[in-house]
Amino acid sequence: MKVTLLGTGSPLPDPSRAGPSTLVRAEGSTILVDCGRGVLMRLAGAGVLPPMLDAVLVTHLHSDHLTDLNDVITTHWVMSLEPQPLRVFGPPGLAGVVDATLAALSLDIGYRIAHHDTLTSPPQVDVTEVEPDDGFAVGSVRVRVGATDHRPVEPTVAYRIEDGEKSVVLGGDGVPCEALDELCHGAHAYVQTVIREDLVRAIPVDRLQDILGYHSSVEQAAQTAARAGVRTLVLTHYVPAMPSGAEAEWRALAAAHFDGPIVLGDDLTELEV
Ligand SMILES: [Zn+2]
Numbered sequence: 001m002k003v004t005l006l007g008t009g010s011p012l013p014d015p016s017r018a019g020p021s022t023l024v025r026a027e028g029s030t031i032l033v034d035c036g037r038g039v040l041m042r043l044a045g046a047g048v049l050p051p052m053l054d055a056v057l058v059t060h061l062h063s064d065h066l067t068d069l070n071d072v073i074t075t076h077w078v079m080s081l082e083p084q085p086l087r088v089f090g091p092p093g094l095a096g097v098v099d100a101t102l103a104a105l106s107l108d109i110g111y112r113i114a115h116h117d118t119l120t121s122p123p124q125v126d127v128t129e130v131e132p133d134d135g136f137a138v139g140s141v142r143v144r145v146g147a148t149d150h151r152p153v154e155p156t157v158a159y160r161i162e163d164g165e166k167s168v169v170l171g172g173d174g175v176p177c178e179a180l181d182e183l184c185h186g187a188h189a190y191v192q193t194v195i196r197e198d199l200v201r202a203i204p205v206d207r208l209q210d211i212l213g214y215h216s217s218v219e220q221a222a223q224t225a226a227r228a229g230v231r232t233l234v235l236t237h238y239v240p241a242m243p244s245g246a247e248a249e250w251r252a253l254a255a256a257h258f259d260g261p262i263v264l265g266d267d268l269t270e271l272e273v
C-alpha cells in the first residue's frame, strides 16, 4: 500500500499546505480519507483524478476535513464519462451534509445537465454512515471503523485499512484513547493529526488555546504509536504550520516516545507500507 499525505495543513490558511486529506492506494483500491481545502489539486499532484476514487472516508464533520467534498462530488461527476456513484463513508450526520451539499450545488447541476447532452443525470453519491466496530470492503481491502475522542465533537471515527497483511490506521483528530490504541494495534502505519502543544501554548489567543483539549500533541501521537506497537508513525495536520526545515525538531519530540520510523513533511509526502 502507498500512503500519500495530500494536505498537511489545518484550518489556518497556508499558502503551501492544503487542508487535511490523505490518500491510500492498494492493489485495485484508491481511497481518499478526508477532503480538506485544495484536495483535488493535491490529488492531481499524486497522479489521481476523481473518477479513479473507489471510496471517500470522512473521519468527522469538522469543516477543515470536509470543505472540499463539494469539489470531489462535482468533479467526480463531470469527469466520469459513464455515470458512476461516488461511495462516501463517515459518521452519522454525513448523509445530511451530503444532502445539503447537493442542494447547494443544485443550480450548477442543472446548468451542466442542460449544457451537456451526455450528462443526463445528477451526481450519485452513495453515503454509508458508519459506527465504531463496523467493517466494510472497498475492492480488495477491508476497512475497520474505530472510535476516537475528539469531544465535544461527536461522533468521530478512525479507520484501519487492511490489504492482506498490511494495515494503515487513519486516526483523524482527537486525543489518545483506548479505542484508538486498539484500532492501531500492530498496524504497519498510523497517521495522526497533531498539534505542537508547546508552540500553541505560547500564542496568547484564547480561541487557539481551545484546540489543546481535543487534539493529540506530537508527543501523545508518539505515545499512542508506542503503546499500540505500530511500525511507522506518520504525522500530519500540523498546528501551527511546520516551517520548512523544522522537520527534525518535530521528529525529535516524537522520537523521545517512539522508537520506530517517523514520517512527516510537505504535502505529497509518500510512504510505502
Ligand atoms: Zn476536528
Ligand SMILES: [Zn+2]
Pocket: 010, 011, 020, 062, 064, 065, 173, 193, 237
Ligand atoms: Zn482538523
